Structures are given as structure tokens and as C-alpha cells.
Amino acid sequence: MDDTPDINELIRELNEDGLVSDADRVESTEAVRDSSELAVRDSSELAVRLDSWLQELVRRAGSDLLLVPGAPPSVRIDGQISPLASGPLSGEEIEEAVVPALPRHARTLYRNTGIADASHRVRGLGRFRVNLHRERGRAAAAVRALPSQPPRLASLGLPAGVEALTRLPRGLVLIGGPTGSGKTTTLAALVEEINRRDARHVVTIEDPIEYEHPHRNCLVEQVEIGIDAPDFPTALRAAMRQAPDVIVVGEMRDPETMRIALAAAETGHLVFSTVHTTDAASTVSRVADSFPPERQNTIRQELSMALAAVLTQTLLPRKGGGRVAAAELLFVSYGARQHVRKNALQHLHQEIAITKKQGSVTLEESLARLVHEGVVEVEEARARAAHPEEFEGYLRARPSS
Numbered sequence: 001m002d003d004t005p006d007i008n009e010l011i012r013e014l015n016e017d018g019l020v021s022d023a024d025r026v027e028s029t030e031a032v033r034d035s036s037e038l039a040v041r042d043s044s045e046l047a048v049r050l051d052s053w054l055q056e057l058v059r060r061a062g063s064d065l066l067l068v069p070g071a072p073p074s075v076r077i078d079g080q081i082s083p084l085a086s087g088p089l090s091g092e093e094i095e096e097a098v099v100p101a102l103p104r105h106a107r108t109l110y111r112n113t114g115i116a117d118a119s120h121r122v123r124g125l126g127r128f129r130v131n132l133h134r135e136r137g138r139a140a141a142a143v144r145a146l147p148s149q150p151p152r153l154a155s156l157g158l159p160a161g162v163e164a165l166t167r168l169p170r171g172l173v174l175i176g177g178p179t180g181s182g183k184t185t186t187l188a189a190l191v192e193e194i195n196r197r198d199a200r201h202v203v204t205i206e207d208p209i210e211y212e213h214p215h216r217n218c219l220v221e222q223v224e225i226g227i228d229a230p231d232f233p234t235a236l237r238a239a240m241r242q243a244p245d246v247i248v249v250g251e252m253r254d255p256e257t258m259r260i261a262l263a264a265a266e267t268g269h270l271v272f273s274t275v276h277t278t279d280a281a282s283t284v285s286r287v288a289d290s291f292p293p294e295r296q297n298t299i300r301q302e303l304s305m306a307l308a309a310v311l312t313q314t315l316l317p318r319k320g321g322g323r324v325a326a327a328e329l330l331f332v333s334y335g336a337r338q339h340v341r342k343n344a345l346q347h348l349h350q351e352i353a354i355t356k357k358q359g360s361v362t363l364e365e366s367l368a369r370l371v372h373e374g375v376v377e378v379e380e381a382r383a384r385a386a387h388p389e390e391f392e393g394y395l396r397a398r399p400s401s
Contacts, residue, residue, distance in 0.1 A: 161359020
């Protein structure tokens, strides 16, 4: 018998009194203050070498600093890797440079598991997302530069229908794509759009916080895992007691987070999250398949009711330099809900054409648009098309006005 609580039980759970005692809150607050002070002090005194590499990253307008033992520090610029002018690094050198930049909780996590994520701020330079990990028993790191301001949605070149996601009253919106496809940037742009237009309460849950959102028309609370909450499920449960209109979950990593996110969407919240998938079918499948087999059918029923839209994207080289996103967008209507419920996910692609008036668009149509606009090379676009014949049809057609 399935002993996992259903949605109704979960909702009753979430309506109970708070789970954290006053003593726990005091201890947590002190730990956060100690951790923040330690991170600032160590960053200024010890992480000098890391900061010098980051200065070079910013000077070259790169996106990532990559520190791999046996190779020189390297930066990614427009998707290409370029070494900095220095010799190869050892694992010990990488560890000595990066560990001081981590807050205390991330250092502990790295010591215990060999992997840690955190944000790092350099005064006068900006903020960075740090991933310290191990490879072949040695320390390695990837550090991403974070823009100082959330991007505007219009600047990303995404299909026009994406803006409609910010106007949904409720439901679950999933943003898919491989690592480095710009999911977090799109998520931040959606929040920024809501923040500039509406008077709502937005709660984001991230690991770590990447884009800092000011209070504009919205009240925006940003919860960082490891600093403000121990994990995504705990933070998400707490967020549902904070009277939010919009909840942003940086990544749905585990079944418990997915389960609570579904409950939040079903109880009237607008929930945004990201998953590592390539299209609408694989997105739905990834969520359902994360649960034990005996739970998957129930999850599909819940997902069919909660899911409002699925956006997946990929980045292509832009003519003249830089990168641009091509996207597939499905607004979930009655037909798509039936396909999700029956696990007939192979039919979701055709639902995009059926709901085109709502703003849905196929990846192939998005790719052809970028070619027609002279933004990307046709061969680059052709290589990304999941349905080649459909792409060629859009390529031959006259661009819509």
C-alpha cells in the first residue's frame, strides 16, 4: 500500500502550526549572521587569488571561470573556453583559492560531500555563483558571473508567448533545458516582469541566489538554501505559510520538492521552477518518473491538473558573437491534460500546434524565426531541430508578421 501522503493530507499538514521553535529560530539567525560575517572576512583576507581571476573574467566579458587541476585557469566567452595567462593549477591551489570564498555552511558541505554551491560577492566587481567539487580526488571549481540587475524579458529574444506566463493566475510553470541553456536567466526575467507590473508577494527559493530582485511593485523575498533554510522541501513548506502569490523554486531536485510544488500550484499559487529536460514530453516524464512506480499514476493525475505551461530552451551561437535562445512553449489545455493523465506524452508536441493561438510555439518554429531574422546560421539551427521536416517547412515558409 502507498504510504506517501496524498495532496489533501499534505494541505492539512501545511495548515498546521509552524514547525520551528523560537529557540531554533534564534540559533538559525545566529548561525546565519556568523556565516555571513565569516564569508565576508575570509573573502577579503584570503580569496585574493580567486578575485584576481574573477577580475580577468569580467574584463574579458566572460560567463564562467573554470578551475581544473592540471590546466590553467580558463574562462568561457560566448561558449568558447580560453585559458588565462598563467600556468597549470593543482587541486590544492584551487582549494586554497576557493574555500575561503565559501560561507560556513558550504565549507561544511564540501568537507562532508565533496560538492558545494554558494554565492560570492566581490566589492566593486559583482556577484558570482561558485561550485566547488572534486574530480579524480582533486578539487575543481566552476564560477559563474552573475549580472548586477535581473534581465528584461524583451531582451532575451524569446517567443512572444513567453510574456503570457507572467499573467497566469495560478498553476505550475516548468522551464526546461540542459545545463547552461539560460533557464535561470529566463526565470529571473519572468520575476522581473511581474515585479515591474504587478503588486504581488513573490517568494524565491534558490541554491544559491543568483539574481537579486529589488522591491519594485512587488514584495520579493529571496530564500537561499544553506543560509535561510536547510533544503528545498523545508523552504517550500515554509513559503506556503507566508501568503505568497508567486513561488519560484530554483530547481526541482527531489520528489518531495516536486510533491509540495504540485500542492502549492493546486491550492491557487503560481509556481515557477526549472528541470533539466529538452521538451514538454521529457519534462512531464522527468517529474513523474522521479517517484516510485506505485506513485507515478497518482502524480500524473495531479500534474495534469496543476501544470499550466512548459517552456524549454536551448542556446545557439549568435551571428557576430554572443548567444541567443530558441524556445519551445506549450500552454497546457484540456487535450494536453488528457495526454498527461493517460501517459500519452508522445502527443504533447501536436498540442503545441493546437494551442498556437494561446501563445504555444514549437522549437522548430522558433529556430526558423531566428534564421529568418538573420540572428543565427541555418546549419546551427538545423542541428538543434528535434523534428527536421517540420523545421524545413517553417524555413521555406514566409515569416509571420
